[in-house]
Amino acid sequence: MNRLLHALLPTWRFLLLLALLAPLAASATHLVGGELDLQHRIGNTYTLRLNLYFDDVHGDPGALDQELMAGIFAKNNNQRFGNVVLPLTSNTFVDYTDPDCAVGSLRTRKLVYIRDIVLSPGVYNSPAGYYVAVERCCRNDEISNIVAPEAAAQTFYLEFPAVVRNGAAFIDSTPRIFPPLSDYACKNELFYYDFGGDDSDGDSLAYDMVTPLNGNTSVAFPVLPQVSPAPYSLITWKPGLGTDNQIPGTPPLRIDARTGRLTVQPADTGLFVFGVRCTEYRNGQKIGETRRDFQLKVLICPTNSTPQMEVRTSASPAAYLPGRDTLRLVPGGNRCLTIRFTDPDPNSVLTMSSRPVNFSANAPLFTTTRSGTVRAAGAPDTLTATLCFPECTDSQGKVFLLDVIVADNGCSLPRRDTVRVAFIATQPPNAPPLLTTSFPAAPVPPAPLTPVVIRVPIGTRYSATLAGTDADGHALALTAAGQGFDLAARRMVFAAQNGTGQADATFAWEPTCDDVTADGLLVRFRLAETGPCTPRNQERLVRFQVVPLEEPVAFRPPNVITPNGDTKNDVLTMPDLPVDFCDQRFAGIQIFTRWGQRVYQSPERTFRWGGAGAGGVYYYLVTYTDGRKFKGWVEVIQ
Incomplete structure (x- = not known):
């Protein structure tokens, strides 16, 4: 078995030399967190990636590795299947959600280490699967929730399935977790962040909190000649803390198992490390997982008051009351809301938005400016916006819910005020247009779009007329389209005069032997409305068959x-x-x-x-x- 995944690996002696020299260059703490992912490229080639997050404020630039070693092991017996050197390919900063909220004590680099590897089906076929690990020391010495953080190491870890299953190729790309946060949280204020991921294979993802892995590196040996197999030791929580209470608060740090949304209202200030696991399922079976370690800084923040909003309709002088009032939007009636919004804090920049709760089509639109500054020099104390529902919004008798939201630009996260508007909307009535033609009548009773069959003798000219009218006066358009063929290629001529409330057309054709087919030529004639909310288009299907010029008689030969x-x-x-x-x-x-x-x-x-x-x-x-x-x-x- 060839366990070398990539040629040109440094020799064992060279790695040992690096390990012995590493403490001299990496004495400062620097690790913020990171994760591994494995993406299928083509054939048996995969890209192994390590995203490592580096503290640019407290980290020693000498500890910024130009390459790191990964180890690949079998899950069932921890057998080593290879070592992979991952070279540094990218060095960028992690962006804040709101750059205006940047804190000088938080500046994080994202270091990306990448190598393409080959996972041969003849080698990587164990039903139990495999895991990849990278070990490095050390974490930030300012971390508040673990014991001896300056000596705590980190192990980056992921699991992936065999590349062959039941004799067939089994291709899987591991989940990729969404960008890491570079934000801070405020003591006693709710903090939330999307830590969810996506999966290129469409596999199901589930999230939970896990205790970060420590591993086998140390201050004396921040890197090792090669990665050790599992099991990996865990970091040690301070008393009273644990996997389910990594950042204490009300609530403590939690992650939504389905969406990957992090939530915490921290009770203490400090720098807190935490661990998240993303597990991948296919057809109800676990096929892999990836872990991300990261850290969150909690500060005492300036008071940021919640903005305030009032929603009114033209039908009532009083403000809309969520949970009690239901708007009824009828044809010809006023379909707009007037929104007044403000903020107690000076110089607040406010932004309005809306979010459908239980519907998706025909969302309302702001028809006036929906953002601005309040309580600044020359700025008003209260802003006004208009939100209008399109005429074609139709709730089909159900109660639709719309959240109207105003958000400020406060740090670390904006505060919001939300009014949930309930409404029932109906569309203007629309009678179907009338399509008349000189084609033979459709079968009675007609099946949906049953084609009428017209037999045209070869060498003769067939012509027909079509007319459309609409009592509502909507614009009409007559069209014709061959099903699986081009009208012009068959010398079929269709000419239409389209207009408002009226449309007329002619059809003509003189078939030749080239037009003889087993099933005839099917043409779809359509009368289409334009302008109404729900067009009620009309159609006729006609199947043209070419027949001999002479009508055949019954074949009765003498005997x-x-x-x-x-x-x-x-x-x-x-x-x-x-x-x-x-x-x-x-x-x-x-x-x-x-x-x-x-x-x-x-x-x-x-x-x-x-x-x-x-x-x-x-x-x-x-x-x-x-x-x-x-x-x-x-x-x-x-």
Whole structure:
């Protein structure tokens, strides 16, 4: 088994030398957190990535590694499957949610280490799966919630499944957690942040809090010659803290198991480390996980008052009362809300927004300015905005809910005031337009869009008229489209005069042999409304079939001839043979004795056969160029 995942790995002695020299260059604490992910590229090639977050304020630049070592192991027995050197490929800063809220004591770098690796199905096929780990020391010495943080190390960890399952390739890219926070929280104030992730395979993700991993590195040996296999030791919480109480508060730090949203209202100031696990499921079975360690700084913040909002309608002089009032939006009525909003704090920048709660279509729009500054020099104390529901909003008899939100620009997170508006909306009535045509009537009773069949003799011209009218006066448009073919390519001509409340069109066609198909040519004629909320378009389906110019008669060949010279029924002819039509033409006739001996043949459809000079029963075979055959018998009576 080849356990080397990548060529050009440093030698063991070189790594040992790095490990011995590392304390000289990495004595300062610097680790903020990080996570691993593994993304499928092509074939058996995957990209292994480590995102490491580095304290740019307290970290020693000498501890900024240019490469780190990862180890890959089997989960069932911790067998090492390879070492991978991850080179540093990117060095950027983590952005604040609101840059105006930046704190000088918080400045975090995102260091990205990447290497492409090959996971061969012949090697990585254990049903229990595998894990990747990277070990590094040390964490920030200012961390408030763990014992001896300056000596605490970190192990970055992920699990991934075998790349083959039940004899078939099993491709999986691990979840990628959303960008890390560079924000701070305020003591006794609610803090929230989206720590959720996405998965390129569409697998289900679940989140929970975990105790961060410590591992085997130390102040003396911040890096090791190679990563150790599991199990990895955990960091030690201070008394009273633990996995379910990593940042104390009311509530303490929590993560939504479904969305990955972090929530905490911290009770103490300080710098707090925490751990989150994202577990990946496919078809109800766990296939992998990734962990992220990070830290959150809690400060005593200046007081930020909550903005205030009042919603009014034209129908009532009083303010809208959530939970009691329900708006009724009717055609022709006023569909707008007037919103007054302010903030007790000076120089507050306020922004209005709306969020549908239980509907998605036709959300209302602000028709006036929805943001501004209050209580600043020259600025008003109260701002006004108008929010209008589109005329086509239709709740279909249900009560729709809309959150109207005003937010300030306070730090660390804006404060909000929300009014939940309940409403019932109806659309203006709309009668369907009327489509009339000169096509034959549809079958009665008609199935939905049942096509009418029109048989057009080859070489003749067929024409039809269409007209549309609308009692509501909406704009109308008549169109025609071939189903699976282009009208112009079949020399079908459609011309329309469209307008308001009225539309007229003509259709013309002269078929040729090129237009003969087994199923005919299906054309969809449509009368479309434009302008109403819910257009009530009308359609007709017509299937055109090309037929011979001569109408065929029933084919009834004679079965007796009497070649006795009386000029009555002396010869066999077949004047009622199916007519020649494009590629469907008479090819020939053959006549056989009962023993299979051919006694006559002719390529002419006007053939005349007077018997073989002997009475008896004979058999004929008529063939056509399209493969059709007609068989029968005839008796010759002398």
